Each structure stands twice: as structure tokens, then as C-alpha cells.
Amino acid sequence: MIGRDLLGIEDxxxxxxxRILDTADHMREIGTRDVKKVPTLRGRTIINLFFEASTRxxxxxxxxxxRLSADVINFSPGSSSLKKAESILDTAKTxxxxxxxxxxxxxxxxxxxxxxxxxxxxxxxNAGDGAHEHPTQALLDCFTVRQVKGRIDGLTxxxxxxxxxxxxxxxxxxxxxxxxxxxxxxxxxxxLPIAIEETLGVKAFTSxxxxxxxxxxxxxxxxxxxxxxxxxxxxxxxYSATFGIDRAKLHYAKEDAIVMHPGPINRGVExxxxxxxxxxSVILDQVRNGVAVRMAVLYLxxxxxPRAAGPPGPGAGA
Amino acid sequence: xxxxxxQSPGSPDSGPVAGRxxxxxxxxxxxxxxxxxxxxxxxxxxxxxxxxxxIVERSPDPEKLYLVxxxxxGVPLARRLARDLRQVADLSVPVGILDTTLYRDDLQSTGExxxxxxxxxxSAVDEHVVILVDDVVKTGRTIRAAMDALMDFGRPRAVQxxxxxxxxxxxxxxxxxxxxKNVPTHPGEEVQLxxxxxxxxxxxxxxxxxxxxxxxxxxxxxxxx
Numbered sequence: 011m012i013g014r015d016l017l018g019i020e021d022x023x024x025x026x027x028x029r030i031l032d033t034a035d036h037m038r039e040i041g042t043r044d045v046k047k048v049p050t051l052r053g054r055t056i057i058n059l060f061f062e063a064s065t066r067x068x069x070x071x072x073x074x075x076x077r078l079s080a081d082v083i084n085f086s087p088g089s090s091s092l093k094k095a096e097s098i099l100d101t102a103k104t105x106x107x108x109x110x111x112x113x114x115x116x117x118x119x120x121x122x123x124x125x126x127x128x129x130x131x132x133x134x135x136n137a138g139d140g141a142h143e144h145p146t147q148a149l150l151d152c153f154t155v156r157q158v159k160g161r162i163d164g165l166t167x168x169x170x171x172x173x174x175x176x177x178x179x180x181x182x183x184x185x186x187x188x189x190x191x192x193x194x195x196x197x198x199x200x201x202l203p204i205a206i207e208e209t210l211g212v213k214a215f216t217s218x219x220x221x222x223x224x225x226x227x228x229x230x231x232x233x234x235x236x237x238x239x240x241x242x243x244x245x246x247x248x249y250s251a252t253f254g255i256d257r258a259k260l261h262y263a264k265e266d267a268i269v270m271h272p273g274p275i276n277r278g279v280e281x282x283x284x285x286x287x288x289x290x291s292v293i294l295d296q297v298r299n300g301v302a303v304r305m306a307v308l309y310l311x312x313x314x315x316p317r318a319a320g321p322p323g324p325g326a327g328a
Numbered sequence: 329x330x331x332x333x334x335q336s337p338g339s340p341d342s343g344p345v346a347g348r349x350x351x352x353x354x355x356x357x358x359x360x361x362x363x364x365x366x367x368x369x370x371x372x373x374x375x376x377x378x379x380x381x382x383i384v385e386r387s388p389d390p391e392k393l394y395l396v397x398x399x400x401x402g403v404p405l406a407r408r409l410a411r412d413l414r415q416v417a418d419l420s421v422p423v424g425i426l427d428t429t430l431y432r433d434d435l436q437s438t439g440e441x442x443x444x445x446x447x448x449x450x451s452a453v454d455e456h457v458v459i460l461v462d463d464v465v466k467t468g469r470t471i472r473a474a475m476d477a478l479m480d481f482g483r484p485r486a487v488q489x490x491x492x493x494x495x496x497x498x499x500x501x502x503x504x505x506x507x508x509k510n511v512p513t514h515p516g517e518e519v520q521l522x523x524x525x526x527x528x529x530x531x532x533x534x535x536x537x538x539x540x541x542x543x544x545x546x547x548x549x550x551x552x553x
Contacts, residue, residue: 033443051435
């Protein structure tokens with residue numbers, strides 16, 4: 011059973027995650043054809059509602075929608091009436107009145123996609139909200155690991171970097187744990203959420219060496235300068251020396267460990283230059299798989315039944 | 329709903345974490361009450377061998393043949409047919425697999441989406457005479473979807489269809505070029521290709537369900553049950 015909205019990995023059952031990954035497996039084949047398009051969502055409309063700037067994720071959703079023959083419309087604050095102080099929910103409701111079959115939402119504040127889902131007829135897909143979740147990123151990361159390693163069950167996944175501010179980390183922790191992996195996080199103490207071991211079921215390390223010991227997957231997170239108002243580490247150079255991944259530090263992990271990064275990369279900070287471009291880095295596989303995973307998500311979520319009971323309109327939700 | 333093959337095969341929650349489902353024909357919920365064998369493994373083999381002879385007879389340019397299986401049932405049949413063509417005329421015919429799910433005409437309906445199946449087209453179809461292979465043909469809607477899908481892979485010189493069972497009830501103007509067996513059925517009945525339990529690779533075609541149709545017996549059997 012697949013639900014109405016995709017708001018976070020935390021809400022999903024293992025079987026739902028696997029259903030999405032299995033579907034993506036088949037969607038990948040379409041990307042290898044000369045004609046990279048199937049008629050599945052012909053006549054459907056998908057709105058990308060991106061309050062927060064994004065190029066990669068938006069482009070990935072747009073390509074995914076178009077490969078399924080949907081009409082994809084991009085709305086972003088710069089070009090909408092948000093500048094005229096229309097509220098977020100009013101904007102969303104206005105778009106909903108145009109009868110889209112799915113609304114893909116990104117916002118810099120955690121929880122906005124859920125609030126929007128409460129008042130919309132159309133299914134809502136979270137494309138990243140604040141420091142909360144980024145479910146399709148986690149799905150494509152799991153997909154990539156499954157593709158390269160053949161499994162997820164029993165693997166050790168180490169996520170390195172700004173765990174505190176990272177929705178990618180949160181979604182990946184939920185996803186990999188639900189699929190049977192052991193998840194570790196490594197960061198300077200200032201970048202680890204309080205009580206993360208108890209709340210999210212991971213092992214937390216402040217020593218990269220210990221965190222990498224025996225790891226199958228090493229995932230580096232971007233240092234998000236735009237979110238780092240305070241001083242979380244002394245300097246970028248020191249961060250890079252302590253938590254940046256290079257070939258020497260990678261030796262702590264398993265011999266066949268792979269290196270991932272959600273992008274965009276600060277080259278030479280989170281990952282050394284040579285690791286960014288060459289195996290065992292799978293960064294471009296992640297990007298490629300992102301389209302297949304988002305096709306799977308749109309196939310499974312877009313254009314399905316509107317809310318079963320009750321007349322349309324606000325107040326019915328929440 | 330599903331055109332020629334009954335309901336959506338395979339369980340909705342598909343396979344293990346690590347990978348695809350190798351199994352072309354699902355071993356479905358074993359005993360559907362009152363299932364009757366239409367063709368046993370030997371009968372299927374005889375039909376395919378006869379069809380292989382017919383194909384060779386009617387193909388002016390047999391080097392350009394290309395078999396394309398419609399999963400799930402068409403996959404083992406196309407493999408056998410390729411083997412028979414090799415035996416009959418020493419032909420080496422490529423076998424592709426083409427999932428029609430994303431081309432179905434009932435995706436506008438709401439509700440849970442049907443699971444996808446494998447597509448593997450080993451080489452270009454251009455200039456080839458493509459023979460679609462399906463186990464059971466009923467409404468013709470799956471064949472229509474398969475033709476649309478095929479065109480996305482190129483421009484075949486011609487397209488023909490093999491159906492192991494033609495059970496009637498056509499809803500589109502689709503005619504089979506090669507038929508294993510014509511079986512008059514009631515709309516409510518189910519016809520399925522199955523792996524014979526315990527026998528590696530052995531197939532059988534069974535029919536079951538109530539002729540009246542619409543009963544729980546027929547409707548539920550191929551579905552999620």
C-alpha cells in the first residue's frame with residue numbers, strides 16, 4: 011500500500027520503500043532508450059512549488075515528470091505572488107484550484123509540505139523541507155547502494171558532516187535503518203543533534219577514524235555555509251583536515267567501501283578532488299538514479315484518487 | 329482490467345531488497361478451486377513447435393525475425409519458441425522482453441498503481457519482423473499497449489502476434505497471426521499460465537473461476553489475495 015503523500019521517510023514502511031526502489035529499477039531502463047519517454051502520465055499536471063532555490067532537485071523532478079509525459083510547471087517565489095505577501099497556504103491553494111495531479115514542494119522551513127498537504131486535494135511530494143526530510147534524496151541514495159552493493163541489509167553506512175542541519179542525513183538515517191543497515195554519524199560535536207543516538211537509533215562519533223572502521227558506505231554531507239550562522243567549527247581548513255574524506259582516510263573503511271555525496275560539492279572540503287571524480291565515488295550514479303527514483307515516485311503517487319471522503323475544501327484535513 | 333493476462337501478476341509488495349525478480353511466471357496462489365488444465369507441458373510444447381513451423385513457412389526473410397515476449401507469461405513461451413525455431417530451421421532469433429504496464433489504457437483510473445515488470449530489448453527492432461508472444465489473449469488491450477511500446481524502440485518492418493490461448497472477448501480490432509489453441513470462455517473465468525509445482529521449468533495452462541463472472545471467486549483469484 012502506498013499512501014497519498016510522500017512527506018518523509020519516517021512515515022514509510024519498509025515494504026513501501028522497497029516498492030519504490032523496485033519500481034525505480036524498471037524506470038531506469040527508460041533512461042537507456044533512444045526515446046526516453048513513456049505515455050504513462052499523459053494529460054497529468056505536476057507543479058514544482060519551490061519556495062527555496064534548487065537547481066538539481068528541481069531539474070531532476072522536471073525530467074522525471076517529462077519522461078512520464080506529464081506536463082510539468084515550475085513555480086518559485088521569485089516569479090509568484092509571494093512577493094506580494096500572499097501566504098504560503100494561499101499560494102498552494104491557488105495552485106491546487108488548477109487541478110494538478112501532484113505538487114512537489116520545497117521550503118526552507120521544516121513541516122511546510124505537511125501543512126500544505128493538509129489543505130490540498132493533490133498529493134504532495136516533499137522535495138526537502140528545512141532540516142527535516144528530503145525523502146527522494148534518501149530513496150535515490152538507497153537505490154544507488156542497492157545497485158552497487160546488491161543489498162542494504164547488514165551494511166554499515168557512515169554519514170559524515172553537518173548532521174544537525176541536514177535533512178539529507180535525517181531521511182537517510184530513517185531509510186537505511188528501515189532497510190536493515192547499521193547507520194553511524196560522524197561530526198564535530200557542535201554538529202551532532204542532542205541525544206541523536208536515542209532519538210534516531212544511530213551510533214554517533216566525533217572521531218572519523220572510529221566511525222569509518224568497517225564501513226561499507228561513506229556518505230559526506232555538504233557544509234551548508236548558508237545555514238551556518240554561528241561558528242560550528244574553527245575554520246573550513248580545519249574541518250577539511252578532520253572530517254574531509256580523502257584516500258588516506260578512506261583506508262579506515264572497508265576495502266570495497268563506496269563514497270557518496272548529495273551535492274553540490276565543496277571540492278576539497280568534504281571530499282578530496284580525486285575522490286570526487288573517480289571510483290569509489292558514485293556521485294554521478296546518484297544523480298542519474300535520481301531521475302529514475304523520482305519517476306517511480308511520480309508514477310506511484312501522482313494522479314491517484316483524491317481524498318476518499320468528504321467534500322473538497324479546507325478544514326477537512328488536519 | 330488487465331487486458332489479456334488476468335489482473336496484475338506478482339504480489340504488490342515485490343521481491344527482496346537485492347534485486348530484480350528473475351522469475352518470469354509467478355507461481356501463483358497454488359490451488360484455485362476447480363482449476364482445470366487446458367494444456368499441459370507437452371501440449372504447450374506441441375503447440376509451440378507447430379507455431380515454429382508455421383512461422384518459418386510464412387516468413388520470407390526468417391533471418392529478420394525478432395521475438396518479443398510480453399511478461400510474465402510470454403517470457404518462457406518466447407524462450408521455448410526461439411529454441412524450437414533453432415531446431416526447426418537452425419535460426420538464431422533474438423528474444424526481447426517488453427513490459428506494457430506504462431502503456432496501459434487504464435492508468436487514468438485511480439487507486440494503487442500496478443507493479444512494473446522487466447523490459448530488456450537486446451538489439452534494435454528496426455527492419456525486423458517482430459513477433460509479440462503472449463500467453464493468453466482476451467481483450468486485445470495488452471497487445472495494443474505492446475505495439476505502442478514497441479514503436480518507442482524503433483520501426484519494425486512488420487509486427488505479428490503469437491497467442492498460446494485465444495479466449496475471445498476482444499475489445500479492440502486485434503487479430504492473432506499464430507494461435508496455440510482457441511478456447512471459448514466465459515468472461516468471468518481466469519486462464520493462467522503457471523509453473524508446475526516441483527517441476528523445474530514445466531508449464532501448464534489452467535482455467536478456473538465461475539462462468540457467471542463477477543463473483544468473488546473469479547475476481548479475487550488473480551489479484552492480491
